[in-house]
Amino acid sequence: MVERGTSWRLDGDAITLVFVAAGRDEIDLAYLGPRLPEGEDLTALVHAGRFGNHENEPDAPRIGGLLPQAHGGYRGRPAFDIRSGGQSIDCDFQLANVQAGGPNMKATWVEKQTGLQVDMSWEIVGARAVEVTTELLTDDDHGTITLESAASLSLPLPRQFTHMTAYHGRWAREMQAKTTRIGPQAIEMRSANGKPGFDAGNWLIFHGDDGQKDGGECLGIHASSCGDHLAHVVQDQDGRACLSIEALRQPGGIALNAGDTTNLGQVTLILGDNRDHLTRLFHYHVRTHILPQRSDWGSRKVHLNSWEALAFDLDEAKLKTLASAAADLGIERFVLDDGWFKGRRGDHAGLGDWQVDEAIFPNGLTPLIDHVHRLDMDFGLWVEPEMVSPDSDLYRAHPDWCLHDDRADRPTERNQLVLDLSREDAFSYIHDALAALLDDHDIAYLKWDHNRRLFPDNGLQQYAIQKLLGKLRQNYPAVEIESCSSGGGRVSFAMLQYCHRIWPSDNNDPIERLRIMESWARFLPLEILGNHVGPSPNPITGRRTNMDFRAKVALFGHMGVETNPAAMSEEEKAILRAHIALYKHWRDVLHQGVFRQLHHAETSIYGQMVVHGGRALAVAAQTGFAENFNVSPIRLPDLDPDRLYRVTLPKPWPQKASAYLADPDLWDSGLTLSGRALAERGLALPLTHPETAWLIAIEAQKDGAK
Template sequence: MTEKSLVSLTGQKTSLLLNIAEGAELLYWGKKLQASPDAQARALSRAVPYGRLDSDVPVTLMPESGRGLFSSPGLEGHAQGKHWSPVFTLKTIEHLDSGIVIYSEDSVAKLLLKTELMLDKESDVIKLCHTLTNNGEARYTVNRLALTLTVPERASECLSFYGRWVHEFQQQRQVIQHGGYQQENRRGRTSHEHFPALVVGTNAFNETCGEVWGVHLAWSGNHRLRVDVKADGRRFIQAEALYYPGEIELAQGESVSTPWLYASYSASGLNSMSQQFHRYVREHILRFSPAEKVRPLHLNTWEGIYFDHRPEYIMQMASEAAKMGVERFIIDDGWFRGRNDDKAALGDWYLDEQKYPHGLEPVIEHVLAQGMTFGLWVEPEMISKNSDLYRQHPDWLLQLADYDQPTGRNQYVLDLSRDEVFEWLLARLDSLLSQYQISYLKWDMNREVVQPGHLGRAAQTRQVERVYQLIDRLRAQHPQVEIESCAAGGGRIDYEILKRTQRVWPSDNNDALERQFIQRGFSYFFPPEIMGAHIGARHSHSTRRVADIHFRGITALFGHMGIELDPVKESEEEKAGFSHYIALHKQYRSLIHSGDLYRLPGDDPAAQVISAIVAKDQRQALVSVAQIAMPTWALSGALRVTGLLAQQRYRVSVIACADNFRQGIVNTQPAWVYEGAELSGEWLEQAGLAMPVLDPESALLLLIEAIN
């Protein structure tokens, strides 16, 4: 290791140090180093234990089995059975203001490796990508191409995410001392089960304490994430897109790139890590259209009418929605030809003239006349066998032709690798957006992918890439149209799809209690303004649970808010509740969609979920306290709020709560509940407020404002 072989990258709070002598080894990734590390880096030279190889073998950004690394390599492949153990040597390095680009080659295998490592100096988020090029005459088959980041030996716990339909973004923890942890997704989209992100950290890390290293693979298809502990104690995180056999073959001059891996380090727990990711997403991922920087409040018709489309009735719904303050009205599934249930018509993207005998224009004109914009649901990647499109083009399915593929949601997937399929879909979507005044598409993808074959070969990776291209082409033609990524709820949510969409739907579950957990898991990597959060009906359609309007309203407040129901059928009392929370969301929308999110630890974490959003200038905050179960004890301790200015005095007041909050199961609530309180930021963070007693499945919303 020499000073010439060292590369240092520094952000606001983070430093990275790489040794590029043999591959690119990440020597240090942690808290910002104030002094130049170059002259001191030799202190990190490792011992070489007896009974092993006679020289030190680094774990690089591209681990190589050919160097004697007996753990998961970064590349597995071959050229007709040869060149299966490549070793790359440095060719050139390009220094950029935000990072480095390293070019390495294996002159025997005729492979060129380009490694891009960037550190955003404002958010402290790093991103990493490999591109492999075959310069040999023989075709090179790539079985795996993975991204690797090393973390220190003190990283001893892993936080990962699991779930299923209507139960996404759940959290679990594992101790990582030997072996490791691995998750795989083979469902053809990001998946409900294994969102492609995880966090490792020091023992018992939490929202406010401990060192954490978080990673997210920006890929909307099959993936693998793993955390490995080597026999010598070194640890690394590895992430990759999963390839089917024979899927990636490179002819001479052809290349394949990994998805981007995004990562961030925090010395002060998960909240800081999340805020760094949120800042990066806001500044570098999101691409809102100029007309829609303020996130308009939605009504989606799905749980209101399902497939029962009557234009006059839908216009009544729009009128009622506008009265409550809705700003965007979206017609969901059921509008197109022959679509009366979920068993037919996908692919026939033409208006059902039996349901809409006068066309869709009168409905849209009515929506626009109410001061709202109009949106429409589509599921372009799918096809039903009971459809005109399938009867005309049965060969357009993504399939292996000699097998009987199982259905999912009574539907199949179109083969986007076929240019004629791609161009047909683009033309249909372009026609819809050109014919009608549509400013928003809810883009759904409701099934998992089985046997993704194109002309007999695996084409899952190509399918995902073509979805990206389809959205890119459509948005180039209609830049003012915004798109929501929905996949039976939270089945396709990642930074790469988010570069092309402006909203995601975390779950088909609008149950406020379940949403507390779903939205909390979601918040680790995504900011509130892109999270669809709807007030559903009093009786949840997904769980049959009953919740009052206040619990539903407060739960939906900390996102991109909407409602999902039939407002015509709702009682005046319920509609008054919707109107109240719609107005409340609009009042604080700019704070919610720009502030720093804190997941606050409480004294009764088994029974409460507490969150705060603090303005950038730290002069205002909203705090949500959700009572998810019976209190563990008769009293619930203190509420402490972080992120405020220590010496600033604040006024604390209750601005939303259940109707019976101040009476019922308590003799009296704490005095501040009735009178408000004036407290310093230091007091709120260290001493806090006596927690009130709350009913199970209820919530409280507090406003904290600076006094002066």
């Protein structure tokens, strides 16, 4: 038994966590903040944050801590709900051991009646990131335990965090930020589609203001799972709030047999001085600890995806024509989207039959791929391996390979069902089908889609997909994989461990995309956020937008094109070609540099800037009609304040807005300004009208020290 008041200190490069044994089997979080001095008196620190008892509480109040349980009088949300022998267990997890040192702590509890062991590991990674992993081990001497619910993380929230920003959404409108004050009414966020994206984003920020400003310490949290989750925040009568994140279990629970080990998923915590700082820390963490071999990636190639140009109207001649038009624009990767495989004439059939359709491609895909290569582009292919069409040879041969309930009908979505990849036979079939495609063709890239929601869901699909992706990544390390799920429906560190890119949304409308990208870029670096120039009018919103605006918005991300060059005027082609060239010139900055949002008083102006190696590129985009004709200057922070920079506005310029430049020749040749002037005074740019965007190029002078 650990003595009450025992404390443990974890240190990273710039962060300290202090835990304390707060009572019987409870560990509390006593401090989470910037790194403390080496000689800090932890006993004094703990006492400085402790309240005395008031008149209306137990003499020894239960605080829940890292593993809250109802046993002993705690009335918050318990970490575990389990059954044994068909009976609900009044859990009594007893703290068995704590090991701590440097950046690591591992705490172990054992449930008294069932012997279920909980190993909870906290590890500080890098400067300010903390990874929390919880594993369950069942006792060999006990029978099957049914897990009804289990928390991946229970976190007593530091009292300075009074507000929470969460991200919810739907198809084509992902990552809508909503800020809520933490109070006595519980806040619950739940995803229930077998993937975490649309119902309740598994990205949270806790902060001390109403979210309208960007100042003040904040805590970002990400639950890394490919499946459903539930996040719950509740504040007790004394003002103490706790966050609980758990994998959402299925009705009937998950059976744990004797000797089983179960990982409840990893949760990442990152502490920032403010939200811009938090963004930089998230980007650094993703680049250095999550993305597969990120340091070995080359430049992020410009894509052209065939979907918006041709949809299902495919044949070899049309695709070759489209590829030639793409190469003329400067495209570097040609991606053949849906419709290439056996029986696929629309979205009603074919999924599961991953063989090239000889009726469309009598000579196979090789002539098209060879044509693409001759144009100095590489070739990518769309797949949706987790799905099966009832109208397919695979389903007719193996109708029980899909997720289903024998007692009920098999409802479809998008005319498709979900393959149960937890079955060894279904898993092997899909793996071998994909391996055959990659073995027989020179494919550099897979666009991996996942459109249908999981109903029913056996709770095992997320683990099977990670196993499948891991096996393919091991055997085909040169193949890049994009994770798409009706857009941003399944984005997590669990997926990004195997993928090189995500598709943030099916919505390419540039005005919608600015907001969507702003939210995603809060957590993820630009090089993995696919951002495409779509058609006008936009097929989802119906909005018409000019090519200059669409291209400038798409440049800030992993740029691509998802429209038909044959439908463009020569002027539009020239504008797009120029922006693709700009992207190639600046992509090393965009994809390696330090990113930040540019904040402006005009709420309809979106701004982003990336700084790297003495160079910076910024975009300022207006989506509405400004209140004042001359909006306030765009301020550009994070440059060396005492260095001189040459500032230009790369062409092409927005046609209407360029007429309002005070001295176009001067903006073309460049202004020389200090980093301090750019941050404090800023640039007066014409941003009055909707669909206006300016690129701002900033390059340090060689003799720029003042």
